[in-house]
Amino acid sequence: xxxxxxxxxxxxxxxxxxxxxxxxxxxxxxxxxxxxxxxxxxxxxxxxxxxxxxxxxxxxxxxxxxxxxxxxxxxxxxxxxxxxxxxxxxxxxxxxxxxxxxxxxxxxxxxxxxxxxxxxxxxxxxxxxxxxxxxxxxxxxxxxxxxxxxxxxxxxxxxxxxxxxxxxxxxxxxxxxxxxxxxxxxxxxxxxxxxxxxxxxxxxxxxxxxxxxxxxxxxxxxxxxxxxxxxxxxxxxxxxxxxxxxxxxxxxxxxxxxxxxxxxxxxxxxxxxxxxxxxxxxxxxxxxxxxxxxxxxxxxxxxxxxxxxxxxxxxxxxxxxxxxxxxxxxxxxxxxxxxxxxxxxxxxxxxxxxxx
Ligand code: NI
Numbered sequence: 217x218x219x220x221x222x223x224x225x226x227x228x229x230x231x232x233x234x235x236x237x238x239x240x241x242x243x244x245x246x247x248x249x250x251x252x253x254x255x256x257x258x259x260x261x262x263x264x265x266x267x268x269x270x271x272x273x274x275x276x277x278x279x280x281x282x283x284x285x286x287x288x289x290x291x292x293x294x295x296x297x298x299x300x301x302x303x304x305x306x307x308x309x310x311x312x313x314x315x316x317x318x319x320x321x322x323x324x325x326x327x328x329x330x331x332x333x334x335x336x337x338x339x340x341x342x343x344x345x346x347x348x349x350x351x352x353x354x355x356x357x358x359x360x361x362x363x364x365x366x367x368x369x370x371x372x373x374x375x376x377x378x379x380x381x382x383x384x385x386x387x388x389x390x391x392x393x394x395x396x397x398x399x400x401x402x403x404x405x406x407x408x409x410x411x412x413x414x415x416x417x418x419x420x421x422x423x424x425x426x427x428x429x430x431x432x433x434x435x436x437x438x439x440x441x442x443x444x445x446x447x448x449x450x451x452x453x454x455x456x457x458x459x460x461x462x463x464x465x466x467x468x469x470x471x472x473x474x475x476x477x478x479x480x481x482x483x484x485x486x487x488x489x490x491x492x493x494x495x496x497x498x499x500x501x502x503x504x505x506x507x508x509x510x511x512x513x514x515x516x517x518x519x520x521x522x523x524x525x526x527x528x529x530x531x532x533x534x535x536x537x538x539x540x541x542x543x544x545x546x547x548x549x550x551x552x553x554x555x556x557x558x559x560x561x562x563x564x565x566x567x568x569x570x571x572x
Pocket of ligand 1: 382
């Protein structure tokens, strides 16, 4: 019995061990199944993520986030330019900008400008859309290796204007104005007085080094129509020499004192004479708000704006106007740049008011 007992005990032990073995096998099999299923889930998830991430590259580009239809595929494959993407978006972008600009600037009511139109421009949805569309265009171009004519991609060019400052330099004011132009990466033209050159050379040098243009406003601001030929020559040419003692600019354009000229002046002056089309009347009002209003009321494309770097109120107005105009689609350039960009070659002895 003991033996039997021992035997049965052994049997039992063997049975138990055998049972354990079966359980282990079942467990391992189930675990393998789980791992196998899990692997499939991971593979499917990865594939989904990859397809999602690269869908723009695998499929024709989306337009405004919409997935293309079968017709879009055909159109995309049948044209070297993708007609769905490129032309309409670029054109609508240009149209949108031109509509905003026209609304904004032609409106003389500043309340409307600051309330209604500014909201339109600052609408974040519009900004995001334009950026996304522009980015999509770039991707399409590089991937299809299609060279699209530059004209198709150009955004509407900015409207050019030239700010000009007469009667300076006067460091207290001129430097404030230069600070504004420097901060806004904009340029201006300074029509300086010959008789101020030796007193304030550093201000002129700073303007020149910032890429601003230096023009001549005669030696002592005499009205040239009241002078004889020798007088005109002295006022213009002596001043030009003094300017060149400070900055090496050669023969520079002339701003006529009081804008006045006659036949003798035209014949005698050997450089172009550039007057203005927008008078800020800063010399008259000496009031920041009135100067700003006057400029916004009369500004136009290719305008030449007259100001004087003599008054603190002029600098106050410039501090507002320059960033405001830059934000609203204007490019502030020098007089030379304004005419060059309009393909106008300035002629000696001829008077100009703007670049139209
Ligand atoms: Ni003047």
